[in-house]
Structures are given as structure tokens and as C-alpha cells.
Amino acid sequence: MIKLFISDLDGTLLGMDHYIKDKDIQAIKKMSKKDIGFVVASGRMDLDIAEVLKKIEVNGHRVSQNGAFVQDFKEKKIYSAAFDTEPAKRIMDFIEKEPMVKTVSTKDHIYTSEHNEWVEIISKQLFQDVIIEPKLTSQFGKKITPAKITLHGKEDDVILAHSRLKKHFGAELDIFISHESCVDIMPKQINKGNGIQSLLQELQIKPEEAACIGDSFNDLPMFAVTPHSYAMSSAHPDVQSKAAYVVDHVYEAIEDLIVKELI
Template identity: 50%
Template sequence: MIKLFISDLDGTLLGDEHYIKQEDIHSFQWLLNRNVELAIATGRMEHEITEILRRMKLKGHRISQNGAFIYGQNDMLLHSETFTKSSADHVLHNIQEYPMITTISTATDTYTSEYNEWIDIINEQLFHEIIVNPNMAHELGQSIQPSKFTLHGSEEDITHVHQQLVHQFGKTVDIFISHKNVIDIMPPSINKGNSILALLDHLNVKPDEIACIGDSFNDLSMFAVTPNSYAMSTAHPDVQANAHTVVNHVHEAVDDLAHRGLV
């Protein structure tokens, strides 16, 4: 039986302009009434997950920034991971050659070194404003403790640049496409899959006792943890191919679990 349901946010639970379907909220409430706990696993920041849970009037475990931070539903910090100064300097130095917008996230804030019109577009997708700091590079590892580097660009550029980055950095960092316009660069072994395994160890829950749903390449490590994985029908075909079942909405995944007698 399923004891934990894990959902991605953007493109999965969260639609345009931060819209959440009432049917999805009701499905989460239905799960909670059957003692199935909820978790959110996303590339977004901890305070953004907290705001989304507040809007749904629900409690849940939180995996933010692709696993850099893990919080239990009782607000206990279970894990945190940031780049060392030397590794952060190395990453920033090597990604500056790409003609894309670079942002750096810490536990609480997101920074960029200079303002342009794309920053306003990115801000519209966030629950907080990006801080423009011309001294960002010099403050890495000091006043800025980076947990995630993000490259923002056109969909056409993302796949090409992602391949170059993987070749360039190898296994020294974790790199994945978290959105059609976004590449995330994380400390090594920081991904949704490993963070879920850490959460399961804390909860004493087995991988076959969870279900998860997502829509992007940063969800593949999550899909690999459990046989009960769901991909959104809007996901890239390669993402869909790695999930057990493809659905149109989050609540359809919950309905499928019920139909299979797992909740």
C-alpha cells in the first residue's frame, strides 16, 4: 500500500500563473484522509513550497532545489547541501562562456550579476524577486552560499548547452534540464532520487510504498526510485518513457493508484 505521494511542481501540480487545479488539491486531501502523506519535490526553493502548501491548506514533506534541502512535514531540516567555495568558483567560471542568463540560488535567495529584460520574465515565474548583485562572483562562498546554479535560455539552446555541460563537468556536479528553458547545476549526487531515498530512510518507508509524478528530466532520478511513477502527458517523450504510467493531471495518478488497489 502507498504511504507517501510525491509531486513535482512546475508543469505537474503548478500551472501558468501559479494555478493549481482544485481536483488535484482534493485528491491530496483524499490521500491524507487515508493516511497517505504528501511530499513536494521540486527545483524551486523551500519558501516557495511552503507557500504552495499554504495555499492548498495542506501539510507535507519538502524537497527543494532538487534535493539540496529536505524538510519533514514537521519543519525539521533533514538535509542541506551547498557548493564549496572552490567548486562554486569553478562552476561559475566555466558557465560564463555560455550566452545565457545565470542565476545562483542559496537557501533563501536567488542572485544574478546584472539586470536585463529576461530577469523580469523569470521573476514572473517565481514567488520572490531575483536580487541583482554586481559583486555576486566575489561573494561566492562568503555572503552567498550557493546551493544551485541555473542557466536560463531558449528551448533550442537548452539541449545543446546541456550536452556540452555534461561533457565539460563530468561527474563533478549533477546537471539536468528541469524545465524546457532551464538547466540546473547541483553539487554532486544532489538530485530528487537521492533526496527521496534519504526521506524514505527517515520515515522508514520502502520504495514500493511510494508513488511520484513529474514532467521533466530532473524527475528521472525520482522515477527510478519506485515502480509507481507517473509522467505528465505534456512531458518530453524521453521523460514519459521512464515512467510507469502517463497521465494528464495529478489527480488522475491518484485515481490510478486507487483503481490498482494501492490506496
Template identity: 60%
Template sequence: MIKLFITDLDGTLLGMNHSLKQKDITAVQSLDEKGIDFGVASGRMDHEILEVLKKVEVGAHRVSQNGAFLYDRDDQHIHSQTFEGPLAKRILDVIEEEPLIKTVSTADSTYTAKHSKWIDLISEQLFHDIIVEPSLRDHVGTKIHASKISLNGTEHEITEAYERIHSSLQGDVDIFISHESCVDIMPKAINKGTGIQALLDTLDVNPEEIVCIGDSFNDLSMFELTPHSYAMSGAHPKVKEKANHVVDHVYEAIEDIEKKMKDECSTF
């Protein structure tokens, strides 16, 4: 019996320029009448997830910033984790020479040390402006409590940067390609999988009773939790390999689960 449906946002439920498909919205809204709870697991901040939920007109459990923050659908705080100051500064030192756009996220803000046209482009896909703070490194760990550190660039640049950073920081952080143009660095053992597991423990729900759908490498940790995992057809081939099903749209996953639940009921 499925009790919880969890979706990623960007590239899954959410398209470019914050677009949503009406069929996906309708399918998500129908979950409640099927007795299925709804959740979102995203690299975005919690306040951004809430903005999307306003458009969908539903409430949801929320795993934000790849598991750094966790709230239930009643807005009760379950979990949060940020970097220790010295480690955050070390990460900034390691990535200093990388020819990529670097940003530092806190619970509700995003910072960068230098403005560029790319910062403006990234800001357009967020629900808030990126703050330019030239003294960013000095403030990290004191005024700025980092929960996620990201690098943005071309797919080729991101792949190469991932290998270098992973080699330098392996064992101290969780690092993954969250989008073809972005690498996210997280505190150790903080990812969507651990965030969802904390939620399941709170709700007293088993991993076999949830469905997860996503499209990026940061979704693999939640795919590993459940046999009911769905990848978007536009995802990287290695991401699709790790999912048990592949669909074009979120509503197709919901329809598939509904069919399977009906088939189960008909056997009794």
C-alpha cells in the same frame, strides 16, 4: 500498500502564474483520509513550496532545490547541501561565456550578476524577486553559499548548453534539464532521487510504497526509485519513456493509485 505520494510542482501540480487545478487540490487533500502521506519534490526553494502548500491547504514533506534541502511535514530539517566555494566559482567560470541568463540560488534567495528583461520574466514565476549583484562571483563561497546554479534560455540554447557544460563538469556535479528553458547544476549526487531516499530512510518507508509524479528530466531520479512512477502527458517523450504510467493531471494518478489499492484489498 502505498504510504507516500510525492509530486513535482512546475508543469505537474503547479501551472503558469502559480495556478492550481481544483480537482488536483481536492485529490491531494483526500490523501490523508486514505492513509497516504504527501510530499513535494521540486527545483523551487522551500519557502516557495510552502507558499503552494498554503493554497492547497495541506502539510507535506519537502524536497526542495532538486534535493539540496529536505524537511519533513513537521518542519524538521533532515538534510541540506551547498556547493564548496571553489567549485561554485569554477562553475561560474565554465558558464561565463554561455549566451544564457545565469542565476545562483541559496537556501532562500536567487541572485544574478546583471539585470535584463528576462530576469523580470523569470521573477514573475517565482515567489520572490531575483537579486542583482554585480559582484556575484566574488561573493560566492563567502557571503553567498550556492546550492543551485541555473541557466535559462530557449529550448535549443538549453540543449546545446547542457552538452557543453556536461562535458566540462562531468563527474564533479549533477546537471540536468529541469525545464525546456532551464538547466540546473547541482552538487554531486544531489538530486530528487537522493533527497527522497533520505526522506524514506527517515520515515522507514520502502521505495515500493511510494508514488512519484513529474514532468521533467530532473524527475527521472525519483522515477528510478519506485515502480509507481507517473509522467505528465505534456512531458518530453524521453521523460515519459522512463515513467511506468502517463496521465494528464495529478488527480488522475491519485485516482489510479486508489483504484489499485482497492483492487489489492479485494483479492484478500
């Protein structure tokens, strides 16, 4: 039987302008009333996840920034990780000439070095404003402890940047296309799969007692954790191929588990 249901946000549970389908909300609430735990696992910051849980009006565990931070619904910190200062500076030096916006996320804030139209677009999709810090890299190890570095831009630029980063840093970093408009750069072994594994261990839940749903390449480590994995039909075919099932909506995944008498 399923004891834990895990959902990605952007492109899965969360649409543009913070929109969440009412059918998804009602399915999650119905599931929660059956004492099945709910988890949001996202590349977003913990604050964003907390705001989404408020909108849904359910308690939930939080796996933020692709697994860099894990907290249960009682605010107990289960796991946290961040870049060491020097590797983070090397990454920033390497991506300096990429024709894309660079942001740096800490546990609670997101920074960039200068304001432009992309920053406004990014801010609209967050639950807080991007902070402009002109001396961004020099603040690493001081007031800024990077947990995630992200490149934002056009899809073609995203694909090329991902390829260059994988070639140069693939052995020492985890690098994901988390959305068609962004590449996430993480310390090695920091991913949704390992974040969820730490949560399952804390809750004493077996992988086969969890189900998950997502739509991007950063969800693949999560799919590998449990046999009950669902990909959105809007996901890239390579993402769909790694999931056990494909659905159009979050509520359809929950309904499928009910039909299978796993909920």
C-alpha cells in the same frame, strides 16, 4: 499500500502564474485525509514549496532544489547540501560566455548579477524577487553559499549548454534540463532521487510504499526510486519512457492508485 505521494511542481502540479487545478487540490486533500503523506519535490526553493502547500492547504514534506534540501512537515531538517566555493566559481567562469541568464540559488534566495527582461520573467514565476548582486561570484563563501546554479534561456540554447556542461563537468556534477527554458547544475549525487531516499529513510517508508509524478529530466532519479512512477503526458518522450505510467493530470495518478487499491 501507498504511504507517501510525491509531486513535482512546474509542469506537473503547478502551472503558469501559480495556477493549480482544483481537481488536483481536492485529490491531494482526499488522499491526505487517509493519512497518506504528501511531498513536493522540486527544483524550486523551499520557500516556493511552502507557499504552494499553503495554497493547497495541506501539510507536506519538502524536497527543494532538486534534493539539496529536505525537510519534513514539522520543519525538521533531514538533509542539506551546497557547493564548495572553488568548484562553484569554476562553473561560473565556464558558463560566463553562455548567451543565457545565470542565477545562483541558496537555501532561501536566488541571485543574479544584472537585471534584464529574463529576470522579470523568472521573478513572476517565483514567490520572491530575484536579488541583483553585481559582484555575485566574489560573494561565494561569504554571504552567498550556492546550492544550485541555473542557466535560463531559449530552448535551443538550453540544449547546447546542457551538452557542453555534461561534456566538461559530467564526471563531477549532476546537470539536468529541468524545464525547456533552464539547465540546473548541482553538486554530484544531489538529485531528487537521493533527496527522497533520505526522506523515506527518516519516515521509515519502503520505496514500494511511495508513488511519484513529474514531467522533466530532473525527475528521472525520482522515478528510479519507486515502481509507482507517473510521468505527465506533456513530458518529453524520453522522460515518459522512464516512468511506469503516463497521465494527463496529478489527480489521475491518484485515481489510478485508488483503482489499483493501493490507496
